[in-house]
Amino acid sequence: MTQDVKEIFADRRGTGTPVRSVAAPPAPAALAAKVRTLAPSMTRSMQRVAEAVADDPAGCAALTVTGLAELTGTSEATVVRTARLLGYPGYRDLRLALAGLAAQQESGRAPALTTDIAVDDPIADVVAKLAHDERQTLADTAAGLDTVQLGAAVAALAGARRTDVYGIGASGLVAQDLTQKLLRIGLIAHAPGDPHLAVTNAVQLRAGDVAVAITHSGSTGDVIEPLRVAFERGATTIAVTGRPDGPVTQYADHVLTTSTARESELRPAAMSSRTSQLLVVDCLFVGIAQRTYASAAPALSASYEALAHRHRSGSR
Amino acid sequence: MTQDVKEIFADRRGTGTPVRSVAAPPAPAALAAKVRTLAPSMTRSMQRVAEAVADDPAGCAALTVTGLAELTGTSEATVVRTARLLGYPGYRDLRLALAGLAAQQESGRAPALTTDIAVDDPIADVVAKLAHDERQTLADTAAGLDTVQLGAAVAALAGARRTDVYGIGASGLVAQDLTQKLLRIGLIAHAPGDPHLAVTNAVQLRAGDVAVAITHSGSTGDVIEPLRVAFERGATTIAVTGRPDGPVTQYADHVLTTSTARESELRPAAMSSRTSQLLVVDCLFVGIAQRTYASAAPALSASYEALAHRHRSGSR
DNA sequence: GTCACCGTTGAAAGATATTTTCGTTTCGGT
DNA sequence: ACCGAAACGAAAATATCTTTCAACGGTGAC
Numbered sequence: 146m147t148q149d150v151k152e153i154f155a156d157r158r159g160t161g162t163p164v165r166s167v168a169a170p171p172a173p174a175a176l177a178a179k180v181r182t183l184a185p186s187m188t189r190s191m192q193r194v195a196e197a198v199a200d201d202p203a204g205c206a207a208l209t210v211t212g213l214a215e216l217t218g219t220s221e222a223t224v225v226r227t228a229r230l231l232g233y234p235g236y237r238d239l240r241l242a243l244a245g246l247a248a249q250q251e252s253g254r255a256p257a258l259t260t261d262i263a264v265d266d267p268i269a270d271v272v273a274k275l276a277h278d279e280r281q282t283l284a285d286t287a288a289g290l291d292t293v294q295l296g297a298a299v300a301a302l303a304g305a306r307r308t309d310v311y312g313i314g315a316s317g318l319v320a321q322d323l324t325q326k327l328l329r330i331g332l333i334a335h336a337p338g339d340p341h342l343a344v345t346n347a348v349q350l351r352a353g354d355v356a357v358a359i360t361h362s363g364s365t366g367d368v369i370e371p372l373r374v375a376f377e378r379g380a381t382t383i384a385v386t387g388r389p390d391g392p393v394t395q396y397a398d399h400v401l402t403t404s405t406a407r408e409s410e411l412r413p414a415a416m417s418s419r420t421s422q423l424l425v426v427d428c429l430f431v432g433i434a435q436r437t438y439a440s441a442a443p444a445l446s447a448s449y450e451a452l453a454h455r456h457r458s459g460s461r
Numbered sequence: 462m463t464q465d466v467k468e469i470f471a472d473r474r475g476t477g478t479p480v481r482s483v484a485a486p487p488a489p490a491a492l493a494a495k496v497r498t499l500a501p502s503m504t505r506s507m508q509r510v511a512e513a514v515a516d517d518p519a520g521c522a523a524l525t526v527t528g529l530a531e532l533t534g535t536s537e538a539t540v541v542r543t544a545r546l547l548g549y550p551g552y553r554d555l556r557l558a559l560a561g562l563a564a565q566q567e568s569g570r571a572p573a574l575t576t577d578i579a580v581d582d583p584i585a586d587v588v589a590k591l592a593h594d595e596r597q598t599l600a601d602t603a604a605g606l607d608t609v610q611l612g613a614a615v616a617a618l619a620g621a622r623r624t625d626v627y628g629i630g631a632s633g634l635v636a637q638d639l640t641q642k643l644l645r646i647g648l649i650a651h652a653p654g655d656p657h658l659a660v661t662n663a664v665q666l667r668a669g670d671v672a673v674a675i676t677h678s679g680s681t682g683d684v685i686e687p688l689r690v691a692f693e694r695g696a697t698t699i700a701v702t703g704r705p706d707g708p709v710t711q712y713a714d715h716v717l718t719t720s721t722a723r724e725s726e727l728r729p730a731a732m733s734s735r736t737s738q739l740l741v742v743d744c745l746f747v748g749i750a751q752r753t754y755a756s757a758a759p760a761l762s763a764s765y766e767a768l769a770h771r772h773r774s775g776s777r
Numbered sequence: 778g779t780c781a782c783c784g785t786t787g788a789a790a791g792a793t794a795t796t797t798t799c800g801t802t803t804c805g806g807t
Numbered sequence: 808a809c810c811g812a813a814a815c816g817a818a819a820a821t822a823t824c825t826t827t828c829a830a831c832g833g834t835g836a837c
Contacts, residue, residue: 221823241560244557262747264751272611273603279740292584428587431728536817537817538798538816538817
């Protein structure tokens with residue numbers, strides 16, 4: 146797990162093939178989101194630094210490494226390490242990004258719906274807060290999505306002989322959603338709901354097939370297991386997870402990172418992770434539909450026609 | 462004229478009182494203007510530097526003093542002098558300001574998100590457009606939700622003896638999502654996937670029970686039928702639909718309206734309606750959790766605990 | 778309970794970048 | 808052509824950033 150961290154720190158211009166585009170692009174505005182995503186894989190002092198940075202980009206941009214180290218009660222080394230983990234070559238670049246972020250915030254003044262949902266919030270506030278949160282989640286996800294990985298995943302799925310999608314619980318619904326969509330454009334897809342069935346299915350996969358695992362935590366055994374089997378059988382594997390450093394990525398050829406909103410008692414993580422996952426799934430779907438347009442378009446209208454008679458002529 | 466320059470260059474940490482807050486505020490975004498204003502008082506090489514900076518803030522922000530000096534065919538000293546003239550304490554600060562400026566320009570550049578998704582859109586555009594669309598859908602939904610109806614629905618669900626949720630296809634997943642959530646807080650809920658089963662279930666309902674129908678079109682027979690049965694048996698009925706004038710509302714005590722984004726070939730209606738429906742479901746859930754907080758909170762943590770062991774100890 | 782191991786951390790050395798100093802060059806005026 | 812003042816850049820001085828490395832602290836094995 147911290148293996149990944151190590152890797153990032155290791156010789157960065159390795160002569161070997163950088164198969165996986167590990168660290169995303171320097172992150173435009175999705176810094177807060179990135180901090181949240183990566184926080185779990187950070188050490189305590191790094192978290193302090195990350196938090197300070199996310200809390201007050203403008204303020205931190207004004208500080209030198211030493212200053213930020215003192216502010217957070219850590220050392221320069223830790224600050225640099227944090228900057229690296231966040232995807233920048235060094236502190237200097239983080240600082241520049243911070244300045245940019247600060248400028249943006251300055252111009253875009255947030256509406257301050259940041260408070261958490263309380264037990265006694267009137268229903269109207271609940272609606273506003275939830276909507277605001279999900280919108281935020283969408284923006285974060287879009288900003289944090291690695292389009293290279295996404296493109297690779299789309300290519301794999303578009304050319305797959307068959308596709309399995311694994312997911313449990315809330316993620317299971319997302320898995321079903323993806324499956325439904327793939328079926329609609331004439332691809333062969335399954336979303337086994339039962340973990341045993343999933344493994345049984347996975348065993349049948351081979352090169353040319355694709356397996357997709359959807360798990361927010363990145364460490365759901367019931368989902369990792371079938372993915373591992375598929376991986377070992379030679380299928381192309383894709384992980385959609387909120388923890389790009391989680392165990393599931395071991396067996397994933399392509400990793401698509403979903404974003405995480407802060408959660409609370411009345412707002413379980415499942416809620417925002419689902420929103421995020423669905424956006425990723427939608428992107429996959431549209432990407433695939435583009436690639437297979439010739440066959441997807443007729444399939445889409447065919448399924449539309451077939452369903453039409455199931456609706457009463459109820460419109461007016 | 463160059464008199465000013467001299468003063469600025471003069472001993473800055475003078476032992477005397479630093480009475481003068483030397484240059485103006487670090488200049489927000491009016492950099493180009495400032496360059497123009499001050500150009501006449503600049504020497505030739507300084508003008509070259511200023512010009513480069515005004516032309517391409519983003520590019521220059523990526524350069525070090527030395528880099529910018531080389532680019533403009535001048536020396537580091539000149540670059541620093543220019544930075545001073547422009548009102549910054551030194552090059553470092555100019556660079557920070559440049560980064561901010563670049564970021565603002567970047568965000569201002571509207572990616573023409575209003576257009577539809579085309580077959581040949583690059584994947585990055587697809588992501589941006591989809592995210593933008595779903596965000597729009599959320600805002601619309603939140604704005605259009607009738608909080609009175611929502612409150613009534615919440616009250617009914619919170620006090621229900623049992624709840625049935627009907628949905629088919631994409632809406633079926635939303636139905637399952639609601640069901641999962643209700644189960645998590647200790648309520649009794651079912652989401653029969655089979656239309657026949659749904660009717661069979663509906664027959665069992667009576668006053669004090671609740672039935673929820675989820676259908677975007679508002680005219681899906683397979684969903685209306687069980688709702689009608691439940692309605693006639695005296696259960697409280699709720700419709701979540703994008704067509705508040707559709708047939709389904711005949712049998713609904715409470716109607717919750719979801720919003721619809723324009724659809725297109727590559728972006729089926731199901732996509733945005735699902736987003737909208739999920740927001741409604743989330744609102745219902747949180748509303749119910751608030752009302753039944755005493756029992757919901759423990760139930761939530763209990764289900765969380767029960768699931769914990771299914772995740773490998775993947776985090777630190 | 779003790780020990781070994783591994784990850785975390787910061788102090789300090791090392792490398793870069795920035796700022797200042799200062800001598801050379803350029804240019805206008807005489 | 809000569810003088811002086813301003814412009815300019817090379818290089819020294821300083822500040823900042825990065826890397827190294829040893830010490831610390833926690834965890835699991837025995």
